[in-house]
Amino acid sequence: xxxxxxxxxxxxxxxxxxxxxxxxxxxxxxxxxxxxxxxxxxxxxxxxxxxxxxxxxxxxxxxxxxxxxxxxxxxxxxxxxxxxxxxxxxxxxxxxxxxxxxxxxxxxxxxxxxxxxxxxxxxxxxxxxxxxxxxxxxxxxxxxxxxxxxxxxxxxxxxxxxxxxxxxxxxxxxxxxxxxxxxxxxxxxxxxxxxxxxxxxxxxxxxxxxxxxxxxxxxxxxxxx
Numbered sequence: 001x002x003x004x005x006x007x008x009x010x011x012x013x014x015x016x017x018x019x020x021x022x023x024x025x026x027x028x029x030x031x032x033x034x035x036x037x038x039x040x041x042x043x044x045x046x047x048x049x050x051x052x053x054x055x056x057x058x059x060x061x062x063x064x065x066x067x068x069x070x071x072x073x074x075x076x077x078x079x080x081x082x083x084x085x086x087x088x089x090x091x092x093x094x095x096x097x098x099x100x101x102x103x104x105x106x107x108x109x110x111x112x113x114x115x116x117x118x119x120x121x122x123x124x125x126x127x128x129x130x131x132x133x134x135x136x137x138x139x140x141x142x143x144x145x146x147x148x149x150x151x152x153x154x155x156x157x158x159x160x161x162x163x164x165x166x167x168x169x170x171x172x173x174x175x176x177x178x179x180x181x182x183x184x185x186x187x188x189x190x191x192x193x194x195x196x197x198x199x200x201x202x203x204x205x206x207x208x209x210x211x212x213x214x215x216x217x218x219x220x221x222x223x224x225x
Contacts, residue, residue, distance in 0.1 A: 002039050002051045003032055011054035013194075014038035016047035020199070022143030026114055028054050034117070041113075055192045057182035059142040061150070062157070062165040063200050063210055064177050066217045069162040071208035072154045074186060078109045078139040078147030082130025088119060089126035092138060099147050109147035115139055144204060153186040154208055160189035172196055175217060 006012055012035055015025040024045055026038035035051075042049035059075040078099075080091040089111070096109040109115065111126075115138050119125065122136055130136055142148040165179045178200025181191045202210035216223050 002035050005051045006035050009053040013052040013054050014042060016042050017050050018047055021145035022141040025141045027140035055182040057184055060181045060183045060186055062179045063205055064165050064169040065213040066175055067166055067169050069165055070210050070213045071205035072157045073150040073152050075142035075148050075150045077137050077142045079135055079137045082132050082134045084132030087127050087129055088124055107144050107147055156187050158187050158189050161191055168193055174198055
């Protein structure tokens with residue numbers, strides 16, 4: 001099944017049907033060996049593996065509460081910048097330490113098979129010295145738990161994207177949801193919805209009023225008349 005899908009779309013994402021925090025998500029696979037290996041790894045977790053067509057673009061998370069958009073952020077995959085002295089493994093460990101310290105231990109860059117694959121796809125190994133000033137993306141998923149970062153774009157969000165997110169939440173009948181979209185830029189209307197998350201990390205979107213809107217949803221009688 002996944003190989004047939006690969007022949008149809010050339011570039012795939014393999015991930016668990018019910019996973020979270022970017023665990024066992026393999027992005028931009030283009031050869032049969034990588035697809036089968038990723039498929040087996042996901043199935044080994046006991047979850048159902050799914051294959052998706054890979055879509056280029058920026059990773060946009062839109063948080064919808066009570067079927068209204070409350071926050072939107074561009075999520076950026078984990079990346080390192082060379083200093084001309086440290087090897088890639090050292091740079092990853094230093095960046096991972098900074099991310100972990102800044103997030104109370106919630107975010108770090110795992111040195112797993114997916115990180116190694118992304119580094120190899122870029123033509124490097126862990127022992128290579130990254131040239132000074134050169135940036136290397138070491139994960140292709142943008143999850144905060146695997147070292148990603150995010151930038152608030154709520155005020156720049158195109159109305160068509162907000163409308164699409166609200167319609168998707170209503171179609172799924174999920175009043176609190178984080179919609180993941182691949183977009184060119186957040187102020188242009190083109191998009192692909194790639195995932196719906198029933199437990200989005202609301203605190204990650206401060207200073208947008210995600211907690212306030214959640215309380216309003218849970219206790220509507222406390223809202224001002």
